[in-house]
Each structure stands twice: as structure tokens, then as C-alpha cells.
Amino acid sequence: MPSTEICSASRTAIPPAVSFVAGFSTVRPPTFAPPSVSTPTVFSTSSACGSRARGRDRGSGASSGSTSRRARIARPFTHAWGPRTPAENGGAQAIVQSFSATRPNTPLTGIVTQYVSGGNQPIPADGAVLVARGAQAGFLSAEAPIGAKVTVLLTLTPPWANVLEAVGGGPIIVRDGKPVYRSFEDFTTQQLAPRSARTGVGQTADGRILLVAVDGKQPGYSTGLTNFELALTMMRLGCVTASALDSGGSTTMAFDGKLLNRPSDAGGERPVAEALTLFYYGVYAPAATARVLSPNADGVDDTQTLVYKLVRPSTVSATLNGPGGVVVPVDSGLRAAGTYRFPWTGAGQPEGTWTFHVVADDDLGRHSVADRQFALNNTLGFLSARAAGRRVTATFKLARPARVVVRIETPGGSLVRTLATRSLPAGDGSISWSGRPGAYVFSATATNEVGAVELTSPFRLRR
Template identity: 45%
Template structure:
């Protein structure tokens, strides 16, 4: 009888460059807005906290709620929202309010440019951006009423009415009203929007009874009623008449520019709010899970926080109370939680920054983001390595304008020369910058700088600079593909690479999450092809488990630090010991 052993098969997958020099954990996204990621060890496992920090809202950079698909119904991922809106601004943000998974309707308030699109939840908090840039978190209720013949009748805003109720649908709902059996619809046009505390007068354009659905004019609205509400509407709203609609917040909330629902409030006056008394279950608040929050610092700056969770080995998440403690440690004097769990997402310029718990983004209803309308230089590769190995060989340079402006573009080489220097008038759009500056030539190694300065038609000046390094020190990372037999016999996995100059090199085998399993080399290597071997054991000389691992090489020279990663799969299979 042949003895059978557990054998590990190693299959190489792909080679990619790591972003950042020496794994930089904080970077500027545009002037005044930065991103950083921290890993907090806890008794329950690691917790990864991603933080966007920006200035007091207002001016070139502000804070705004975003709406998926530009309608209350339906959902969209955060990266898609940012990509869709990129022509109007540059965005860095997180997910927003809780929502109905089936319809996409947010559970609470949504106010944009002073107009209410969705009413607040009576039992949960709302976070508002005030006209002076203050983040104000409070609980409010809202009421709506329409008046025709002198008597005010209640309505709900952008929600399906009950059996005898009335609803006001604006274009934020979508292209047409929902189908309500036996309903009466009154089309109002023009309609200036539902601004709290302001009477809106609109003419009745048409009255439709029993229709399956009624189109909502882009600059209009539709009152939709059923049962006794339909009878009242049909009696008082005739074509050509003027109706008054009004939405009020209680208590009154003057100065609100925009607002988003969520909750609960977790920081008040710089202290943790232990029990906010809001309508959330114990499981929603007490379990360790992915979390999102918004807070304001003492100096008026804003932080957007996303905590990864439900990913053992990467991040276990937080309870709501731990989230509050984290916001206080970050310096928040006011803060509110947002939707969490699988909805927790953070993105910049249409690229995901965190790791959603499901492994992919969940389409969401709303988001909260820093928005920037100045000249923007797109994020560059930290290191360009034009050595022909197919990894970060080229750097496509470009800049974006969302306003017409006079622009000065300067590309500075490592020796201080400016192979690109031009001033021109540009319309909104994205514009390439040639690199290498001279086609068909290899760019000089060292630090390059791309700077863009713009003055728009109102005289507002903005500018941005990005640096990147050309360094072809490290390349051609490979892993061999043998079967890996664990000791006492068998083959090893070979990890090989090439150096164009002498460098100090660190070679590690890591888990997919980046935890070091084994350090294979930490020394200086000469120019040329180099390699190390791995026998499938960890630092404690124990066999690793099956799964995805990565070979990680860091090379340091006078030019800086460059990194390469190649992932490979390790799986346990049944096999026979060689020679048995």
C-alpha cells in the first residue's frame, strides 16, 4: 500500500506593483483633502480605519450629499456615482443613508441646494451642512401640505401615499410617478422645489384620473392621491388653478444648505454619545461590523470615516460605540453614523479606497462626498518603471478642468529642466500631457513634477501638483510553478527578479491581506537576475494553509524604494511522496 501525503500545489497568478513608496499610509488627494489608512490591533483582531480629511465646507472644496442615478429610486455603486459626475467636479466620499434594498429609497432626509428631496425619519438623526460650514446633527420631523380652496391638506414627499393619502412627487423621484390604483394625479408646472418654510405656488397643468403612471416634468411636480385624498384633490385642483404647497421642518432649521439622513448621533460636544435613543436595534449597534460616519473637527474641518469589517485577518469591524470612540480620538466634536455593513464604501475619483465586506461594492442610494471644482491633476503612479516587464511601464499624464480657465501646465524633469511649459485658454474637459516629453525616448530616472495652475472666468485661482519617480531598478518578478512538497522532501518555490543596479532587497511571502508569513531575504543584491526559494513553511516552520499568497519584493536605492508583488495560489491536494 502506498502512503499518501498532503501536497501543496503552487500556481502563479499575476504580478502587480504596489502603490506608494514604502507603503505610504497618507496622501493628498487634492489641496486640502487627504486620505489615510490605519490598522488598529485589538483583542478581537485587527481593525482597518480609512479616513478622508477635508476643510470646513464651502468654496472650491465643499461637502455634498450625492444621489444615485440622480433619482431617489434605484441604486448605484459609489465608484459609479463619482465617475458619472466627474465632469462637474472631483469627488472623494463614503456611502450615505440607510435605504430600502428593493427600491433604493433612502430611509431619511436628503436636502440638496436647500431643497428637500426626501423627508427625515422621525426616529433618527439628520446631519446638515449649514451655510457657515457647520455640521449640525439633530432630530427633526417634517410636514407637508397643499392648499387649493383655502383648506390645507397633508401630503408626504416622494413616498407612495397610503389608502386615503396624498403624495407630492418631484423630478427627484424619477421620470414618472408610481402606479396607485384608483388615484388622481395633478401635474404642477412650473414647480420651484420643496424648500423648507417657503410657500410654493404652481399652476395646475393637467388632471389625470386612474392613470397607471404619470410623467413628472423636469421642472414640475405631481400631486398623487387615492381614496378620500383623491376626492379632495379632484374637487379643488382644476386646470389653470394655482395650488400652494409647503414643507416645514419642526423645529425650524434655518441655514441648511444640504443634509443627509443616517444615525445615530455618536459624538456631541466632543464626547461619545452612549445612548442616542434613536430607532435602531441592538444588533444594528452592538455587533462588530463595517461602519461609516461623518464628523466635524474643532477647527471646522470634516472627516469621513469608513471602517472595514467582517473580514478576519484584515479587519473585524467595530460596534457603534467603538465607532464613536474612534471619532473622538480622531478629534471630532460632532459626528453621526451612516449606513454600515455591506454598504460601507469609500472612493476617490471613481476608485475604491476600502475593502467592502462582500468583496465587491454594494449599489447604494446616497453618498456623502468632498467635492472639488478646481484644476485637478489625476493621481499618478508613484513609481514608473520603463523596463519592459509590463508593470507600470508607462505613465499617462493628464489634468481636468470643470470650468473654463486660463491654464499654465509645467512638467519638470529630475534635472530641473521643463520639457513641457505652456499657457493656454481651455474649456472644461480632460487634457493629456505628453510623457515621455519626447516620443521614442526613455525618460530620465528620478523625481518628475507635473504642475497645473488655473484662473477661471471669475478670477478664482486653483492649482495642483503631482510628483512621480522614474525608477527601473526592479522588474520581471516571477514565481516558478512546481508542486511544493512539504518537508522532509520535495521541491521548493522559486521567486526570481532582476535588478538594474545594486539595491537592498527585502523578500517576503504574505497572505492576500498583506500579513507576513515568512521573510526570505533581507540583504543587498548586485545587478542582474536574482532569486530565493520558499519551502512552504511559515516563520514557525509550520506548513501554511491552502489559499492565496503573494511574493512581495521591496528594493531600496538612492533613487527611493520600489515594490513588486506577484500573487499565487496554494492548495492542498492528495499526492504521493516522491520515491515511495
């Protein structure tokens, strides 16, 4: 006996193509200016030499000597690094005490009180440790003997006087609207060349910030991008400047407590030390639960749930604005911080595009607006797919004339076959198809003056 399977339908609007990007804009465009590729610093001493030179180093560094000599590098480590210097063999480590708190672009002065060798040295609470490696170790001890006064200048480019918080990352991948293939930053080929999950942040010419997460390392779903492919993606999204952030299993994007991507680690989300976090202060309205509301009692999207969220006490006005200037009050008055939900069937209301419009003024005087659109459309309903063996028959109802496209698709959305494209009158419709055993989705799309609406129903053909 062939098996028989009856499947229920689901209704969706016809969505536009979208990219997996979170974007936001500000009242005044912020400055997104990643630091220069390498950060120069200055280290000077009170020795007879009395000279000052610049050395190039990724992160905090220091150098000394005349400008005609080869750059000599020493790195200062303070308690901002941790309780001890990195574990390593050899080199020279100068203990500097009464060292002032580190500030960018400000001379930091102290006295060399002791020299030690080897790594993993304790960093004094009121001082720093200057670390020189290899040939530079002898230079450091000669130029900054015990008792010498040393000055370290930590230079940040561009100036960060207006920066309240910062997050580290790299490399630079878009500069002046062009993708950067090689930034000459201290990243390995293994970090940049393979396809992997990637994270990026960029800014468009009008000041908007784009946060981009690309899933990877998951064959059959997403292999990911190389670092340069991420650069090309950011450029195509309109970024004039952009930087990569940590990649691989650290790539995660979430909003309002909901994970938006699929992290590549087998265990899911990875604990990370830092994140780029955005906080909103105004009213927020999530996307409508039903992109197409159809109160025709077929059990699919017969009710819309309207939701808005406040983070502070606010005076709220919420309305539904429909075709022909129709306005339906939803909520108003002073509301505490929290989430508010309102069911709405749309019964007796005109069909077409509706907007859920929420205006809020919080207790700090900040004004915000949230809008969400959805469609009210009863054209297509009561879709069911009945499969028997290797044959399926689908039936549906049209409340008004429409041009109908009927397709067979895979569960992943790939087209198997278009069965019909024709204009049909109001009433009942049916269509049959025979295919190979497997899982499929029956899709019917109806388009008329009200709009476009799609119903889908999964089914399985058997031998």
C-alpha cells in the first residue's frame, strides 16, 4: 500500500534579497578611523647621548638612539598588561618605578631601579618593565643604566582624544573605498588565506556603520571567506573604510538576546574576551510575526502579534496605519520599561500594506520612532499537499482573481520544476505532480492588485 501524507501550509510574503549585515546610522556620522598599520613610540633617556628616535612596532613599543642608527626596540609592560611580563628566555628587562599612569601622546617618566634577565618577571604596581630582546638588550642596558631617568611616549595615530571606548582588531581591509590585499600588519598567512568564518566592521561614506558576520568552516552550509574576500564584500556593501575583527569560532552576531548566525565551533558560541556591543535607548519594534496577515480561518497567519519594547519609562503612542489613510489605535500613555504585545486579526479592515507605527518620548526627553510593515491579504488560502506514493496533489483557494505561479522546490529552496504560471479566477484550484522519491516543498504564489503572497506546504514522495 502506498503511504499517504497530508501536510499543512505556511504563508510568507515575497522577500527581497538580503545580506547578512547589521547596520545602523547616527544623528551625526561618527568617525571610524582605524589606527595606522604600525604604531610608532618614542623612548628617551637622560644619558649623555640625549638623542631621540622613532621605532616601529605593532602595539606598545619604545626605541632609542640617533636617527642615523638602526631602530632599537624596547617594549614597556605595565599592570594594564597583567601581573608579569611574558615568559621568555634571555633579553634584558629594566624595572622602572614611580612610573606615571599610561596615557597616549603624553610623556611617561620613571627611574630605572633594577635589571633582571629572563621573562615572567613581576610588574611593580607603581612602575613598568622595559623589555629588550636580542641585540637590543645590550643597547637598553647601556643607554638606560640603573638610576637613569627614562621617558616613554606612547603615540596613537590618529589622536584618540574623543574616544571613550575601543576594541582591537585587524587587519585593515578597506581603505578609501578600495579593498586592501596586503596591509603589512603582523598577521600570518594561515590567519588570512584560508576560507573561514569572518567578522568585519566598516563605515560608509554617509557615516553609517556596518557590522558583518560571515559563517564558515561548515561544509554543506557555509565554507566562509578568505580575508581578502571579506574585504571585497565590505567594499561591495558600500564601505569606504573597514577592518576585520577576530575570525573563526569567535565570529558571532546577536541582537536582543537572539543569536543571528551559526558559530563554527562544535560547541556553539565561544567565550570571548571582548565584543563590539551596541545599546539602543529608544523604542524598538521587532519584525512582524506574520509578514502577510490573512484572517481567512485556514490556520495560517490568521492573527498578527504586534510588539514593541521600551528600555526606559516613556510616553507612547502606537497605531496601525493602513490603506486609504485608515488609522487604528493600538496603545497610548505612560508605560514602564518592558515589552508590550498586542494581538490583531485585521478583521473588517482594508487589504494592502499596513505599518505598525510607535512613537516614544522617554523620561530623559529622548524621542524615538519605530515602524514595521506587513501585508493584509486574503487572496490565497487553504493550501494542502496530499502525497500518495510518487504522486502529489495540491489544492488551494483564491478569494479573488490572481496570477498564480506553482512550483516544486527542495526543502532548501532550490527550484525543481515550475508547474504552472497562469491567471485564475476566484475559487478552488488543484494541481498534481509525479516525481522521484524524496522530500519536497509545494509553493503557490498569487499576485494581484493587493500584492503578492506565497503559501508553501512540505511533502514527501515514496516508492
